[in-house]
Amino acid sequence: MLPYGVAADAVDDYVRIGESTTIECLEKFVKGVILVFEDEYLRKPNPNKVRRLLQIAEGRGFPGMLGSIDCIHWQWKNCPKARKGMYMSGYRGVATIVLEVVASSNLWIWHAFFGVSGSNNDINVLDRSPMFDDIINDHALEVNYTINGNNYTMGYYLVDGIYPEWAIFVKLISKPQGEKRKLFAQYQERQRKDVERAFGVLQACFAIIRGPARFLGKEEACQHNESLYYIA
Numbered sequence: 001m002l003p004y005g006v007a008a009d010a011v012d013d014y015v016r017i018g019e020s021t022t023i024e025c026l027e028k029f030v031k032g033v034i035l036v037f038e039d040e041y042l043r044k045p046n047p048n049k050v051r052r053l054l055q056i057a058e059g060r061g062f063p064g065m066l067g068s069i070d071c072i073h074w075q076w077k078n079c080p081k082a083r084k085g086m087y088m089s090g091y092r093g094v095a096t097i098v099l100e101v102v103a104s105s106n107l108w109i110w111h112a113f114f115g116v117s118g119s120n121n122d123i124n125v126l127d128r129s130p131m132f133d134d135i136i137n138d139h140a141l142e143v144n145y146t147i148n149g150n151n152y153t154m155g156y157y158l159v160d161g162i163y164p165e166w167a168i169f170v171k172l173i174s175k176p177q178g179e180k181r182k183l184f185a186q187y188q189e190r191q192r193k194d195v196e197r198a199f200g201v202l203q204a205c206f207a208i209i210r211g212p213a214r215f216l217g218k219e220e221a222c223q224h225n226e227s228l229y230y231i232a
Contacts, residue, residue: 005208
């Protein structure tokens with residue numbers, strides 16, 4: 001059910017248990033995975049991890065880079081009509097749930113945030129995300145590196161053109177002019193594929209994320225949003 005996204009009654013003959021029991025077992029299994037691995041894998045990097053990320057980034061020509069940040073829209077095909085307006089974002093004209101992710105080159109997703117209800121795009125999700133709370137509260141780790149003789153103490157993230165002009169973001173050059181800018185844009189787009197590759201692998205390995213709410217009853221779906229945690 002996790003890798004193929006099949007319905008619960010599609011495996012009842014094989015596992016010899018009923019549909020409701022299958023769904024209950026799946027939910028308990030996923031909760032167990034989250035309980036055991038969340039603190040280790042879905043957490044902000046510690047100083048040793050930060051140094052490792054910076055070392056990898058510098059070897060790829062981007063000293064001071066901590067990762068790539070982006071959002072992906074998951075279509076909510078059977079979104080209730082009463083809630084559909086809250087989840088319409090102009091993305092293909094369908095209701096979607098937005099996931100914001102920071103991923104490294106080894107597919108480590110150490111930040112994941114689901115946008116709350118509203119007409120969400122990448123900017124709306126970023127405004128509500130706790131991603132930069134440590135920087136705002138002056139608790140962020142200091143990152144020291146030098147570029148072109150200038151010393152910097154704050155890392156940065158690679159983003160696409162929709163993100164704001166913040167010092168912590170290095171945006172793509174949409175129409176680079178000159179060989180120098182074209183070469184930089186080429187290298188930057190190559191590094192930005194880290195987060196896109198993470199999205200691709202996530203969807204390819206776990207087909208259940210295409211429709212996680214199918215495996216919850218109406219009462220459970222209304223009481224909590226833990227179906228979204230199936231993506232973890």
